[in-house]
Amino acid sequence: MSDSATPAPPRGLPMIPEASGxxxxxxxxxxGYFLFPDDLAFLTRLIGITLLVLSLDLVTGYCGVAxxxxxxxxxxxxxxxxxxxxxxxTDPIALLGVGLVAGTMMGLIxxxxxxxxxxxxxxxxxxxxxxxxxALANKLSWLTGGSxxxxxxxxxxxxxxxxxxxYSRTAFLFSLGVLLIVFVVLxxxxxxxxxxxxxxxxxxxxxxxxxxxxxxxxxxxxxxVSGAVAGLGGALTAIxxxxxxxxxxxxxxxxEVLVMLVLGGAGHLWGALAGALxxxxxxxxxxxxxxxxxxxxxGLLLIGIVVFAPRGLIAPVMALATRLARKGDA
Amino acid sequence: MTELFKARNISLAFGGLxxxxxxxxxxAAGDRVALIGPNGAGKTTLVNLMTGDLxxxxxxxxxxxxxxxxxxxxxxxxxxxxxxxxxxxxxxTLTVADNVALAIxxxxxxxxxxxxxATERPDVRAEWLEILALLGLDRLAYxxxxxxxxxxxxxxxxAIGLALHPxxxxxDEPAAGVPHDEAPKILEAIDRLPPDIAVLMIxxxxxxxxxxxxRVLVLAAGRLIxxxxxxxxxxxxxxxxxxxxxxxxxRSAS
Amino acid sequence: MRIVLSIATDALAYGxxxxxxxxGLSIMMxxxxxxxxxxxxxAMIGGYLASxxxxxxxxxxxxxxxxxxIGAIVVxxxxxxxxxxxxxxxxxxxxxxLMTIGITFVIIGVVNYIFGPSLKSIPLPNALSGPLDxxxxxxxxxxxxxxxxxxxxxxxxxxxxxxxxxGIKLRASxxxxxxxxxxxxxxxxxxxxxxxxxxxxxxxxxxxxxxxxPIEPFYALRxxxxxxxxxxxxxxxxxxxxxxxxxxxxxxxxTGKYLAPEFGEFFFYLTVIIIVFLFPRGLFGRxxx
Numbered sequence: 001m002s003d004s005a006t007p008a009p010p011r012g013l014p015m016i017p018e019a020s021g022x023x024x025x026x027x028x029x030x031x032g033y034f035l036f037p038d039d040l041a042f043l044t045r046l047i048g049i050t051l052l053v054l055s056l057d058l059v060t061g062y063c064g065v066a067x068x069x070x071x072x073x074x075x076x077x078x079x080x081x082x083x084x085x086x087x088x089x090t091d092p093i094a095l096l097g098v099g100l101v102a103g104t105m106m107g108l109i110x111x112x113x114x115x116x117x118x119x120x121x122x123x124x125x126x127x128x129x130x131x132x133x134x135a136l137a138n139k140l141s142w143l144t145g146g147s148x149x150x151x152x153x154x155x156x157x158x159x160x161x162x163x164x165x166x167y168s169r170t171a172f173l174f175s176l177g178v179l180l181i182v183f184v185v186l187x188x189x190x191x192x193x194x195x196x197x198x199x200x201x202x203x204x205x206x207x208x209x210x211x212x213x214x215x216x217x218x219x220x221x222x223x224x225v226s227g228a229v230a231g232l233g234g235a236l237t238a239i240x241x242x243x244x245x246x247x248x249x250x251x252x253x254x255x256e257v258l259v260m261l262v263l264g265g266a267g268h269l270w271g272a273l274a275g276a277l278x279x280x281x282x283x284x285x286x287x288x289x290x291x292x293x294x295x296x297x298x299g300l301l302l303i304g305i306v307v308f309a310p311r312g313l314i315a316p317v318m319a320l321a322t323r324l325a326r327k328g329d330a
Numbered sequence: 331m332t333e334l335f336k337a338r339n340i341s342l343a344f345g346g347l348x349x350x351x352x353x354x355x356x357x358a359a360g361d362r363v364a365l366i367g368p369n370g371a372g373k374t375t376l377v378n379l380m381t382g383d384l385x386x387x388x389x390x391x392x393x394x395x396x397x398x399x400x401x402x403x404x405x406x407x408x409x410x411x412x413x414x415x416x417x418x419x420x421x422x423t424l425t426v427a428d429n430v431a432l433a434i435x436x437x438x439x440x441x442x443x444x445x446x447x448a449t450e451r452p453d454v455r456a457e458w459l460e461i462l463a464l465l466g467l468d469r470l471a472y473x474x475x476x477x478x479x480x481x482x483x484x485x486x487x488x489a490i491g492l493a494l495h496p497x498x499x500x501x502d503e504p505a506a507g508v509p510h511d512e513a514p515k516i517l518e519a520i521d522r523l524p525p526d527i528a529v530l531m532i533x534x535x536x537x538x539x540x541x542x543x544x545r546v547l548v549l550a551a552g553r554l555i556x557x558x559x560x561x562x563x564x565x566x567x568x569x570x571x572x573x574x575x576x577x578x579x580x581r582s583a584s
Numbered sequence: 585m586r587i588v589l590s591i592a593t594d595a596l597a598y599g600x601x602x603x604x605x606x607x608g609l610s611i612m613m614x615x616x617x618x619x620x621x622x623x624x625x626x627a628m629i630g631g632y633l634a635s636x637x638x639x640x641x642x643x644x645x646x647x648x649x650x651x652x653x654i655g656a657i658v659v660x661x662x663x664x665x666x667x668x669x670x671x672x673x674x675x676x677x678x679x680x681x682l683m684t685i686g687i688t689f690v691i692i693g694v695v696n697y698i699f700g701p702s703l704k705s706i707p708l709p710n711a712l713s714g715p716l717d718x719x720x721x722x723x724x725x726x727x728x729x730x731x732x733x734x735x736x737x738x739x740x741x742x743x744x745x746x747x748x749x750x751g752i753k754l755r756a757s758x759x760x761x762x763x764x765x766x767x768x769x770x771x772x773x774x775x776x777x778x779x780x781x782x783x784x785x786x787x788x789x790x791x792x793x794x795x796x797x798p799i800e801p802f803y804a805l806r807x808x809x810x811x812x813x814x815x816x817x818x819x820x821x822x823x824x825x826x827x828x829x830x831x832x833x834x835x836x837x838x839t840g841k842y843l844a845p846e847f848g849e850f851f852f853y854l855t856v857i858i859i860v861f862l863f864p865r866g867l868f869g870r871x872x873x
Contacts (some may be wrong), residue, residue, distance in 0.1 A: 013345055152433075155454045165510045188445055189444055189445065191441045191447075191448060191496045192443055192444045192445055192446060192448055193432075193441040193442070193446065193448045194430075194438050194441060194442055194443060194444045195434060195444070195448070196428060196435075196441075196448045196449065197432060197436070197441045198425070199421070199423070199424060199430075199437075200421040200424060200429075200432050202419060202421065203420075203421040203422050203423055203424065203570075204419050204422070206383075206403075206419060207406070207415075207420060207421060208421075209402070209403040209420040210381065210403060210407060210413060210415075210419070211407060211436045211437075211490065211494060212404050212407035212408045212434060212436050213435070213436055213441065214404045214405075214493065215404075225444075264490075267423075273382070
């Protein structure tokens with residue numbers, strides 16, 4: 001460490017996180033597109049869920065809200081986009097907009113209920129809100145298709161040019177583009193004054209109030225942003241798979257994305273990205289063989305993470321990156 | 331002098347234990363007041379009542395004439411009532427610079443911005459650099475708070491307090507746990523506070539009290555038993571009684 | 585009138601099953617402050633063991649219950665010693681949630697590996713199957729049995745907690761954990777015994793409630809949330825709370841299913857949201873300083 005009076009900021013150029021995020025996503029996308037052309041349908045679904053994990057990271061990783069009902073935002077948006085499409089709105093961009101708005105609304109409602117409390121009541125409210133949405137999705141079958149799922153979603157061409165093909169090429173590239181934009185925007189967002197304050201609230205909410213912050217409205221707003229991201233994921237999934245099922249609002253979905261987030265490392269966008277990627281690829285391979293073996297493996301992994309690496313797999317990587325950066329400065 | 335803060339007939343009881351009894355005092359612009367008293371006298375409780383962390387059973391608080399008794403913690407801070415904590419309460423996983431920058435940005439109402447730079451905004455950076463330099467913390471700016479020694483964390487508490495530009499500053503034992511060679515920095519920082527703000531300091535170290543305070547409040551068993559000049563405090567009969575172990579008597583007598 | 589009686593019997597029986605399984609979790613959450621999402625997994629172990637004992641070993645029903653309870657406790661001991669102890673009282677809910685979801689997944693995986701992934705029936709003895717004449721109408725005997733089990737459980741627990749040395753220590757530890765340490769109460773032993781008691785009750789409830797909550801491969805996951813909700817609504821650590829929450833939620837759920845079956849669990853969770861929002865510590869919860 002230097003002893004000079006004015007410390008240098010730890011990072012170099014201001015746009016580095018955004019640029020490296022964009023490059024990483026383009027790189028991974030290229031690998032997927034060119035090396036696994038037969039798995040693009042799976043990779044497209046993976047991107048949709050990845051957006052949900054990023055969304056969860058905003059409230060759990062950055063604000064410390066423990067939630068087991070986050071699929072509600074995703075599912076409501078997926079249904080909204082799906083229903084809009086079935087009823088004649090077929091432009092993919094417009095459908096994304098529908099998902100974004102629906103997810104934001106659901107996020108604001110959930111946030112208003114859930115962030116009122118901390119600890120157990122918060123957790124139980126998050127579960128109850130999620131289950132309530134799931135029960136409604138099941139019940140309103142004239143609208144949602146109920147347990148049969150909502151099908152017949154056939155979106156039009158992207159920008160009026162690129163139709164959705166059976167190899168999912170368009171769907172994959174479209175989803176990748178959305179993920180890219182969201183990741184870059186969020187990289188900026190989490191380092192903004194608002195994002196930094198949310199991390200402060202997570203660390204110590206009394207201290208945050210003692211510098212004059214009203215924390216409840218902020219957490220609700222953060223939930224709205226998180227809902228918007230989840231909503232994009234839900235809409236993408238509806239558009240690219242053509243069906244929306246009850247699984248998209250289920251408790252299992254909520255629990256699964258929480259596992260992905262913690263596996264990768266909550267509180268880092270990179271952690272959310274890594275967790276979503278690793279978990280889903282392994283799930284794709286192992287769960288197909290035997291779902292119970294997969295559950296056992298995930299269970300052991302979770303216990304291992306909590307006991308040995310509570311900050312997720314990304315933590316050692318980040319520590320290494322920081323050390324290299326410091327060495328670079330010196 | 332202009333009155334900045336007033337406590338009128340503040341009382342609070344936890345179960346049967348009366349932790350504040352009919353406490354009244356004023357803080358005016360430029361005041362440098364020490365709040366002393368034996369352990370368990372209710373000093374920190376009184377600060378918690380002032381900041382809104384606890385609600386009084388009886389009595390009113392006013393700031394610049396406005397009743398703030400029903401205000402939330404955050405609203406009081408926005409009006410300029412700022413405290414530091416006895417046991418440090420900092421944003422542990424953030425850097426020192428982030429901690430101070432958050433206070434600066436909150437004061438300047440820019441923490442709602444979602445795309446601008448935060449800690450590294452040039453004007454924000456200039457301000458936290460100045461505060462950290464004053465407290466000798468500038469070379470630790472990019473360290474995580476959780477890595478720092480307790481004494482250094484106490485100084486960051488004070489840095490956050492300064493960054494909020496308080497009108498009324500409540501310091502809860504600012505020097506406790508700070509190593510001897512760094513303690514003068516605290517007094518120096520307090521000396522450099524704008525002369526027109528009111529400072530109330532809870533302190534056990536009587537040397538520090540005499541250096542700092544123009545006026546002393548003595549609290550025993552939740553009651554204010556003395557208010558006056560530092561030079562008179564040791565001579566006061568009731569204060570002596572309270573400190574000489576008759577704390578139990580004081581409680582039962584009331 | 586008939587439908588009202590049917591709802592009442594079913595709601596009461598369902599509520600009692602919820603109570604028997606959840607009360608252990610409630611005591612555990614009140615004392616050890618651990619959000620144990622794996623509680624249902626231990627109830628499931630009890631169910632699988634009882635089913636195995638009756639169908640493969642031809643054990644009588646009573647013995648099967650005993651095997652289930654003791655078996656579940658034995659299985660739970662390593663989990664308590666190696667994992668739960670780490671997260672008592674101090675951890676944030678997220679860590680507790682993750683670890684206990686992990687434990688649930690492991691148990692589901694292992695149980696289905698050993699016993700096979702199919703629905704496990706627990707055949708009732710003749711005395712408990714069929715209808716019972718309660719004077720003015722017939723009700724299923726099993727429902728009456730479950731209700732009786734619930735009442736007896738509540739009574740015995742009340743006696744244990746109010747009238748025994750263990751109960752006094754337990755209450756002291758719940759209310760003043762630091763004081764309990766100072767008084768020389770070995771809290772780790774209290775914790776271990778309470779954990780075993782909680783698991784045993786869970787397994788017992790899993791077996792006697794199998795007619796209402798069938799034992800199947802994803803039992804632990806399906807009802808994971810239900811038990812936690814009961815505790816949260818009632819207030820952790822309170823017998824009265826758990827009993828009233830169980831009956832209330834049993835009633836909300838059963839009534840909803842009778843009157844508007846397509847609404848599924850909608851009424852159940854609507855009730856939960858309202859109660860938790862109004863009483864964040866639960867109906868009978870105490871504040872912990």
